[in-house]
Amino acid sequence: xxxxxxxxxxxxxxxxxxxxxxxxxxxxxxxxxxxxxxxxxxxxxxxxxxxxxxxxxxxxxxxxxxxxxxxxxxxxxxxxxxxxxxxxxxxxxxxxxxxxxxxxxxxxxxxxxxxxxxxxxxxxxxxxxxxxxxxxxxxxxxxxxxxxxxxxxxxxxxxxxxxxxxxxxxxxxxxxxxxxxx
Numbered sequence: 001x002x003x004x005x006x007x008x009x010x011x012x013x014x015x016x017x018x019x020x021x022x023x024x025x026x027x028x029x030x031x032x033x034x035x036x037x038x039x040x041x042x043x044x045x046x047x048x049x050x051x052x053x054x055x056x057x058x059x060x061x062x063x064x065x066x067x068x069x070x071x072x073x074x075x076x077x078x079x080x081x082x083x084x085x086x087x088x089x090x091x092x093x094x095x096x097x098x099x100x101x102x103x104x105x106x107x108x109x110x111x112x113x114x115x116x117x118x119x120x121x122x123x124x125x126x127x128x129x130x131x132x133x134x135x136x137x138x139x140x141x142x143x144x145x146x147x148x149x150x151x152x153x154x155x156x157x158x159x160x161x162x163x164x165x166x167x168x169x170x171x172x173x174x175x176x177x178x179x180x181x182x
Contacts, residue, residue, distance in 0.1 A: 004155045006039040007032050008093035010084060011056060012103055013046050021099035023059045023168035025161060028126055029097050030060035030169055032135065035128040039063060041091065045083045047073035057177035060169045065091075066181050075103050077110060085114050087182065093156050095135045097126075100160040108160050118152040121160045135159065 007029040012019040026042060033040040042061040044052055046068065053064040065087055071079045084107065088096065096111070098104035100122050112119035124147065125138040135157045141148045152158075 004092050004094040006093050008096045009042045010098045011042045011044045018055055021163050024166040025097045026060040027168040028166040032128055043087055045072045053179040057175050058171045058173045061177055063178045080107055081110055084111050095157040098160045100162045104160045112158050117154040119158040120150045123159045123161045124165045
């Protein structure tokens with residue numbers, strides 16, 4: 001069995017820039033990774049990434065995995081699924097964070113099924129349980145009238161996070177990180 005380590009953020013691009021949900025996820029992911037004393041990775045997939053990998057590092061990523069291919073210009077579930085599944089199986093992250101966006105709502109359940117793990121959607125808060133080192137996921141229930149707390153013991157843990165629920169880190173262009181082209 002693989003040792004699960006670190007947090008992976010599935011980054012989204014909008015109009016050739018990092019989507020705001022990506023910077024929010026990087027901020028949240030960095031907080032979780034620091035609590036675990038592990039690394040924060042980000043996957044960026046598109047037809048052209050350019051300098052966006054460095055931007056992801058400036059917003060908190062320690063490693064950025066870049067996948068460039070013409071088929072990734074527009075979101076297509078099958079193409080993105082292959083990229084995501086391959087990377088997750090290679091690096092074995094402890095947790096995978098995606099945005100509660102149209103892409104995240106489509107891709108996350110497919111990926112969770114392929115990986116044989118669970119998925120908590122529409123999270124408002126994520127934290128680490130210090131005793132178990134598992135991600136504690138909080139989401140609204142009963143039409144938003146209450147909040148439920150979930151902890152999955154299946155690895156990797158997966159969550160989609162609602163837009164504007166998390167805050168991005170302050171951009172720091174002096175941060176150093178690793179860009180890996182796959």
